[in-house]
Amino acid sequence: MTIYNLVSAVGLVALLAFCWALSHRRRAINWKTVLVGVGLMVILALFVFVSPPGRRLLWLINDGVVALIGYSQTGIEFLFGPLAKAPGRPGSVGFILAVQYLPTIVFFMALMAVLYYVRLMPVIVRGFAWVFRRLLGTSGAESLAAAGSIFVGIETTGMIRPFLPGLTRSELLTLLTTLMATVAASTLAVYVAFLQPAFPQIAGHLVSASVLSAPAAIVVSKLLWPETETPATLGRVEMAGPDREGGFFQAVINGANDGVRLVAGIVALLLAFLGLLALVNGVLGLIGKIFPSAWGLAGLSLESILQWVFWPFAVLMGVPLPDCPAVARLLGERVILTEVVAYQHLSMMLKESRLVDPRSLVVASYALCGFAHVASVAIFVGGVSALVPTRTREVAALGMRALFGAVIATILTGCLAGIFYTGQSILFGR
Numbered sequence: 001m002t003i004y005n006l007v008s009a010v011g012l013v014a015l016l017a018f019c020w021a022l023s024h025r026r027r028a029i030n031w032k033t034v035l036v037g038v039g040l041m042v043i044l045a046l047f048v049f050v051s052p053p054g055r056r057l058l059w060l061i062n063d064g065v066v067a068l069i070g071y072s073q074t075g076i077e078f079l080f081g082p083l084a085k086a087p088g089r090p091g092s093v094g095f096i097l098a099v100q101y102l103p104t105i106v107f108f109m110a111l112m113a114v115l116y117y118v119r120l121m122p123v124i125v126r127g128f129a130w131v132f133r134r135l136l137g138t139s140g141a142e143s144l145a146a147a148g149s150i151f152v153g154i155e156t157t158g159m160i161r162p163f164l165p166g167l168t169r170s171e172l173l174t175l176l177t178t179l180m181a182t183v184a185a186s187t188l189a190v191y192v193a194f195l196q197p198a199f200p201q202i203a204g205h206l207v208s209a210s211v212l213s214a215p216a217a218i219v220v221s222k223l224l225w226p227e228t229e230t231p232a233t234l235g236r237v238e239m240a241g242p243d244r245e246g247g248f249f250q251a252v253i254n255g256a257n258d259g260v261r262l263v264a265g266i267v268a269l270l271l272a273f274l275g276l277l278a279l280v281n282g283v284l285g286l287i288g289k290i291f292p293s294a295w296g297l298a299g300l301s302l303e304s305i306l307q308w309v310f311w312p313f314a315v316l317m318g319v320p321l322p323d324c325p326a327v328a329r330l331l332g333e334r335v336i337l338t339e340v341v342a343y344q345h346l347s348m349m350l351k352e353s354r355l356v357d358p359r360s361l362v363v364a365s366y367a368l369c370g371f372a373h374v375a376s377v378a379i380f381v382g383g384v385s386a387l388v389p390t391r392t393r394e395v396a397a398l399g400m401r402a403l404f405g406a407v408i409a410t411i412l413t414g415c416l417a418g419i420f421y422t423g424q425s426i427l428f429g430r
Helices: 003-021 031-049 052-084 104-117 120-136 140-149 161-166 169-181 185-195 202-224 247-290 302-316 321-351 358-367 374-387 389-420
Strands: none
Touching: 003 031, 003 202, 003 302, 003 389, 031 052, 031 120, 031 202, 031 389, 052 104, 052 185, 052 202, 104 120, 104 185, 104 247, 120 140, 120 202, 140 169, 140 202, 161 374, 161 389, 169 202, 169 374, 169 389, 185 202, 185 321, 202 358, 202 389, 247 302, 247 321, 247 374, 302 321, 302 389, 321 358, 321 374, 321 389, 358 389, 374 389
C-alpha cells in the first residue's frame, strides 16, 4: 500500500460529493441506493483484486476471452491474409486497425446472438438485474438496462422496449448513463487486442471494469437526477424472451449483420471525428501562431486543453504525478475521439515506455472502459428516441447530462482500481 491508494479513496469520495453538488434535487436523493451501490462496487473490487477466488475467476475469464479472440482470427486471416497479421508476427505488414482488430466485433456480435438464442445470456442478465433491484432498490426496467449494458450496447433497450414510453426522467437518465458507462463484449475484444501483449490479464480486468461501471452508473445517475416519481416496474423484473424465429443460423446471420453495421459505424465515427479534430487543431494552431508566445498559446490543441481539464481527475484517481498528464490526455481523447483511439494510444505509450509507473496502466485501463464520448450521445439518444419517439425531447435534453455521468462513473472505477492496486501481480496474474 502507498499514499496513492489513499489518494484514490479520497478521490472516490470527492467525485461522489461533486455529483451531489450538481444534483437536480439534492433533498430527494435516496441515500440507501447511493451507499449500497458504493458498497457493492467496493465488494466487487475487493473480490477481483484481493480474494484468491476472485483472482482465479479473473484469470479464467481472461483466458476465455483471449481464446475467443484467437478463434475470431481464423475468419479474419482467411479473408485478409497477411494484412490480418498483427505487428510482431512473421509476415506482418504493420498495424492496420480496420483489418486486424475491428472485424473481431463481427465474430463477437454473432457469438452474443447465439448465446441469447440458446437462452444463456438472458439468464445471466436477469441475475444481475435481480441483484441491482434487490440491493439498490432500482426499478425492474432500469435494473435490466444496467445488467444488459454490461454485455451489449444499444440492443439493451430491446429488453425493456414495452416500458420505454412510461419511464420516469430518472429512469431515462439511468438508462442512458449505464449505456455510456459500460462496454459491449464485441468492442471489448478490440481493447484486449491492443493491450494484451503488455498487460496479459487485461481481458479479465476490462470485464471487471464493465461490471463495476454498471452500479457506478446507477449511483451517479441517482445522485444527478434522484427519483421523484413512481416507476411502473418498481419491485419487478420483466424481460422479453429471445427471438427464436428462424432458428440457430438465423441468429448467427442477424448477429453477424449487426456486427458489420457496428463496424461500419465505428469506422464512420473515427473518420469523421479524427478529421474534425485535425480541423479544430489546425484553427487552434493558427491562433497559437498569431498571438505572442508569451501568452502560452504555442502548440495549442484540443487534446492539450482537455488534458488540463482532466488533469485533476487523473490526480483524484491516484495516478502517480509524473503520469498524470499522459493519463489526463487519454481521458480527454476518449471523450472526443472514442475509447478505441484512447486505448490505441495507451498501447503506444506502453510500447514507448512513456508511463513511469505500472499503477498508471491499471488505473487508466479501468477509467477508459466505457462508451463515454460525444459520439455515443448521438448513438444512444438517437437509438432510444427511435424506439420511443414521443419522448425524443426529454431523451435529448438528458443526453449531455448522461455523458457527464458516464465519464464520472468510469473515473470512479478507475478510483476503485487505484484503491486496491498493490503491485505487479495484478498485471501478470499467476
